[in-house]
Amino acid sequence: MAAHILVLPGDYIGPEIMTEAVRVLEVVNRRFNLELTWEEGLLGGAALDVHGVPLPTQTMERARAADAILLGAVGGPKWDAVERHLRPERGLLGLRSELGLFGNLRPAILYPQLAEASSLKPEVVAGLDILIVRELTGGIYFGEPRGIRVLENGEREGFNTYVYNESEIRRIGHLAFSLARQRDHRVCSVDKSNVLEVTVLWREVMEEVARDYPDVTLSHMYVDNAAMQLVRAPKQFDVMVTGNMFGDILSDAAAMLTGSIGMLPSASLDRNGRGMYEPCHGSAPDIAGEGKANPLATILSVAMMLRYTLANPEAAAAIEQAVSTVLDQGLRTPDIQRAGVEAVSTSAMGDAVVAALRT
Ligand code: NAD
Ligand code: IPM
Ligand code: MN
Numbered sequence: 451m452a453a454h455i456l457v458l459p460g461d462y463i464g465p466e467i468m469t470e471a472v473r474v475l476e477v478v479n480r481r482f483n484l485e486l487t488w489e490e491g492l493l494g495g496a497a498l499d500v501h502g503v504p505l506p507t508q509t510m511e512r513a514r515a516a517d518a519i520l521l522g523a524v525g526g527p528k529w530d531a532v533e534r535h536l537r538p539e540r541g542l543l544g545l546r547s548e549l550g551l552f553g554n555l556r557p558a559i560l561y562p563q564l565a566e567a568s569s570l571k572p573e574v575v576a577g578l579d580i581l582i583v584r585e586l587t588g589g590i591y592f593g594e595p596r597g598i599r600v601l602e603n604g605e606r607e608g609f610n611t612y613v614y615n616e617s618e619i620r621r622i623g624h625l626a627f628s629l630a631r632q633r634d635h636r637v638c639s640v641d642k643s644n645v646l647e648v649t650v651l652w653r654e655v656m657e658e659v660a661r662d663y664p665d666v667t668l669s670h671m672y673v674d675n676a677a678m679q680l681v682r683a684p685k686q687f688d689v690m691v692t693g694n695m696f697g698d699i700l701s702d703a704a705a706m707l708t709g710s711i712g713m714l715p716s717a718s719l720d721r722n723g724r725g726m727y728e729p730c731h732g733s734a735p736d737i738a739g740e741g742k743a744n745p746l747a748t749i750l751s752v753a754m755m756l757r758y759t760l761a762n763p764e765a766a767a768a769i770e771q772a773v774s775t776v777l778d779q780g781l782r783t784p785d786i787q788r789a790g791v792e793a794v795s796t797s798a799m800g801d802a803v804v805a806a807l808r809t
Pocket of ligand 1: 467522523524525526527539542711712728729730731732733734735736737742743744745747785
């Protein structure tokens with residue numbers, strides 16, 4: 451299927467990891483005759499520097515026209531002082547919201563070769579394969595009213611609104627349950643319904659959705675316990691479904707189980723399966739420009755794009771296999787480095803994946 455992709459490298463390590471992901475895209479495009487075309491656009495700080503806004507109109511228009519979007523990462527200290535509504539992260543949030551990308555899939559899979567890189571004991575994480583389904587266009591990230599106001603006594607007060615309506619909960623529920631059907635048929639819904647009304651509703655609606663999936667088991671867990679269980683016994687989970695902020699936090703924790711946040715890809719889907727694909731990590735300003743960034747999360751995001759939007763599971767599997775091959779070969783960027791073995795650079799890791807894909 452011919453398709454057009456918008457590539458948004460973003461800031462700091464964004465362009466470094468994207469260079470490698472695009473090389474991988476070039477190789478699969480040729481090897482599988484995918485007829486994919488792509489163009490680069492500006493988002494985040496990179497867009498702010500050129501156009502004065504983090505999500506320029508031309509980026510938004512190209513994003514709407516594209517079949518899929520591949521994103522690096524945005525943000526960083528260079529733009530810490532800009533006004534809140536111009537922050538690079540607002541560009542990313544705007545894209546997610548404008549495109550209706552409500553369904554964020556964050557699969558935490560342990561490559562067996564990386565058992566030693568995990569921060570947990572190998573036996574606790576061996577065989578780990580969980581899917582966090584995070585609601586991405588609602589919740590406290592987007593709730594109104596929000597802001598910082600000055601009270602009568604002159605003190606400032608910051609406020610956000612945690613809100614979900616039934617239809618938002620229902621659609622993320624259906625996505626999670628239908629994905630569980632392709633896996634181990636178990637959904638754990640994560641909430642804070644012992645304290646927050648919005649998640650009392652969340653729990654009720656999840657129960658309603660579950661009735662349509664009698665073959666899938668639904669359980670519930672409070673988010674604090676879920677954070678604990680993720681580091682105690684993560685293999686108990688199959689699909690975890692949760693709101694925007696809880697999902698953001700839990701997916702970073704889950705990332706470390708797989709060895710590094712540099713290994714975790716993601717898909718953000720709309721109701722038609724169109725999507726944006728990006729690593730779960732940020733722009734890593736602390737290592738930018740040093741060739742230390744792990745490009746595998748972004749490369750694996752290309753695989754997710756091929757699977758979920760471009761309907762080419764064969765090409766997706768080839769990328770995942772190539773990643774496994776380079777890990778077998780012992781290649782490690784510093785974040786997944788093994789004691790006594792020299793780490794490789796971002797581009798050397800990209801070279802190796804490209805070579806593995808060609809053979
Ligand atoms: P971060 O994920 O950028 O970095 C956290 C730590 O993980 C750092 O030590 C970093 O070096 C390391 N790390 C991240 N990605 C890595 C990779 N591919 N390889 C090796 N190490 C990696 O989180 P942060 O430092 O809290 O945020 C930095 C900036 O990124 C902020 O502006 C934040 O808002 C932004 N951010 C953007 C996205 C996104 O674009 N989707 C996601 C998260 C954070
Ligand atoms: C992520 C990031 C974003 C989020 C930020 C950069 C807006 O942390 O994609 O996980 O919080 O969703
Ligand atoms: Mn995050």
